[in-house]
Each structure stands twice: as C-alpha cells, then as structure tokens.
Amino acid sequence: MTDLLANRLIDLLALQQAGLARRELLQLFDPTTTEPELPLDLPPLLHAYEAELRSGHAAACTLLERCDELGISLHPIFAPSYPQRLRRLGAGRPLVLYSRGNSQLLESPSALCIVGTRQPDAAGAARAYQLGYDAARSGAVVISGLARGCDAEAHRGALSAGGATLAVVATGLDVTYPEEHAELSEQLLVHGGLILSEYPLGVGVARERFVHRDRLLAALAEEVQVAQCGLDSGTLHTVRVARRLHIPVSASSYTPYTEQSRGNEYLLEAGLARPLD
Structure with a gap:
C-alpha cells in the first residue's frame, strides 16, 4: 500500500x-x-x-x-486490493475489509458460495461436504461462513480435495466463533485459504452481524449453492441477496424432504433456484 x-x-x-x-x-x-x-x-x-x-x-x-x-491485512474501499465483486453491493459494501491468509482469493476467477443450516441432518451434512469437495476439485474457491453444520462441512470438503476456501465471518478476526472451529480456521489458512471480515478487532457475536455477513457471502461468489436449509434458516438471507444481485442460485433436492430441507423444497418448487442433483 x-x-x-x-x-x-x-x-x-x-x-x-x-x-x-x-x-x-x-x-x-x-x-x-x-x-x-x-x-x-x-x-x-x-x-x-x-x-x-x-x-x-x-x-x-x-x-x-x-x-x-x-x-x-486491510482492504479499504478505495484500494486496488478491494474485491471488485463487492462493488455490485453499491452503497451497501463495506468501507474496510480485514483479512488473514491469501488475499488473492478475493479476485479468483471462479468462486462458489456453499451455505446451509447450522443443524443439518446426516444427508445435509454429507451433501455440503460433497459440494465443497466437488467445487474445489473443479478449481473453484469455496466460500462459506465458517458456521456450524453445512458451512463447516463445505470448508472441510474443499480442504479434503486440496482446494482453497474462503470464510466470511461476522466477528473481528481476533474472535473465533464458534470456538470449536479454531482448528478448522487454522487448517483453512495453512492450506492457502482466507478468513475475511468487515468488522475490526474486538467485535464479538451479535445476531444482526450474521445477517449483514450474508450479503458478502453472496456478492463474492459467481453462484450460491444451498446444501440444506429449513424454512426459517438464515441461509435464505443469502439467497435473497443473490437473487437481488442476479447471482445464480442452486439447491440440493431430497427424497423425502425433512424439516431441515424444507427451504430447499420451497426454493426449487417456487423456481427460485435450479436443482443441483
């Protein structure tokens, strides 16, 4: 700089x-x-x-x-390192981004956001892992939120495939949430990944920050893939942002659908997402 x-x-x-x-x-x-x-x-x-x-x-x-x-590293809104994809958020884009790891992932030519419920069933967890694995094998950067459940499984799938993964978090980068993901965070960084936040050091957990974070998950990606989510899942916030920004959305289908996957059913039946399988 x-x-x-x-x-x-x-x-x-x-x-x-x-x-x-x-x-x-x-x-x-x-x-x-x-x-x-x-x-x-x-x-x-x-x-x-x-x-x-x-x-x-x-x-x-x-x-x-x-x-x-x-x-x-810091990426202010006026710097060349500020990711171009976030500019489509207009006045809603962050003024400053904070990152640890490989900042080059911010401009990857291929980036997929894989998200889902924090409480998936066995099928949903396996689907998130497989989506992360397949995306990484295809050369895409896997973007997710480092949350429990589907997010963590998507990151793990990408790492297992030898790929790079980008985690967008809703706290300062000196705070690990959830705490049990400290090892996953370090593995992500060791393998060439990136952890990104719009919040300065010392900012802790607050519900509204996760909703704000969802817009970054969508805007950084070329496509949003829903592994599994219920009808009241925060995953649908990410989907709404993606659709508003004209970013393609896809969702896994299930037979049968359960409470954990009713959001997928809704997205597919309403034509708001294309089927992944």
Whole structure:
C-alpha cells in the first residue's frame, strides 16, 4: 500500500473510531459515489472533520498496529486490493475489509458460495461436504461462513480435495466463533485459504452481524449453492441477496424432504433456484 493510500486508510479508521456516520464516510471515501470536487481552490472536504480526525487518530493507529501483529491485512474501499465483486453491493459494501491468509482469493476467477443450516441432518451434512469437495476439485474457491453444520462441512470438503476456501465471518478476526472451529480456521489458512471480515478487532457475536455477513457471502461468489436449509434458516438471507444481485442460485433436492430441507423444497418448487442433483 502506498503512503497516500496508507494515510487515507488512517483517516478512514480515525473517523470510524470517532463515530462518523456511514453515509458521511461513503461521501468522503467511496470513489464510485463521491462527486469530484469543483476546482474552486477550496480546502478538501476532509478538512471539515479535523476535530474528528484528531480524536480518532490514536485509536486508528493502535488498531493498525494490532492488525500488523496478528498478520491481518486491510482492504479499504478505495484500494486496488478491494474485491471488485463487492462493488455490485453499491452503497451497501463495506468501507474496510480485514483479512488473514491469501488475499488473492478475493479476485479468483471462479468462486462458489456453499451455505446451509447450522443443524443439518446426516444427508445435509454429507451433501455440503460433497459440494465443497466437488467445487474445489473443479478449481473453484469455496466460500462459506465458517458456521456450524453445512458451512463447516463445505470448508472441510474443499480442504479434503486440496482446494482453497474462503470464510466470511461476522466477528473481528481476533474472535473465533464458534470456538470449536479454531482448528478448522487454522487448517483453512495453512492450506492457502482466507478468513475475511468487515468488522475490526474486538467485535464479538451479535445476531444482526450474521445477517449483514450474508450479503458478502453472496456478492463474492459467481453462484450460491444451498446444501440444506429449513424454512426459517438464515441461509435464505443469502439467497435473497443473490437473487437481488442476479447471482445464480442452486439447491440440493431430497427424497423425502425433512424439516431441515424444507427451504430447499420451497426454493426449487417456487423456481427460485435450479436443482443441483
């Protein structure tokens, strides 16, 4: 990252730490929504926030130092490393992304999102694993959420096939959730994978963050594959985002359908997803 980009990153983090509203931050830092300033020899718009920049500067520098210690890379919205696929979220894309691992996966030419319920039955768990395995064998990067159940099985399937897998999490990267996935997280990184978050260090678990995370799962992928989900599963949040962004959705079929797979039945019968099998 050049000195200019590094300084802009510190300014962005400082204003976040100072509590500036997201809308204002987008106006200041998002190159696709910011109108060019007129050549009137006026001071840059950022100068209007000198007090906030001063108040948040120390916390921003501390955050950067801590990220450096933990091997965490930052991808601000104005940097070349920011993933192009997220730009289709428009104003809903994160201002900063935090990552551990192989950041090149963010621009992989082939990426499949495999998601499903946290409580699959045996058939659903096996299906998630097989989807991850098959996707990795085909050369695709497997994207999932590192959650219990189908997400974890998709990651494991990809690793078993010798592939790379990208986990999008809903906490800071210094927090492992669920805790029992610490070993899976490390295996993912050891084998050339990536763990990604829009949240800074220290941010813990909150229900709404998982819903927000779902938009990133969909937007980073070329296709969303539903291994197994019920009618009240959070997986359907990811499907809704994918359909809104015109990203293809597919779903596994089951014979017979159970409570854990009623969401798949709904998606297929309503024509909202194509059948995987």
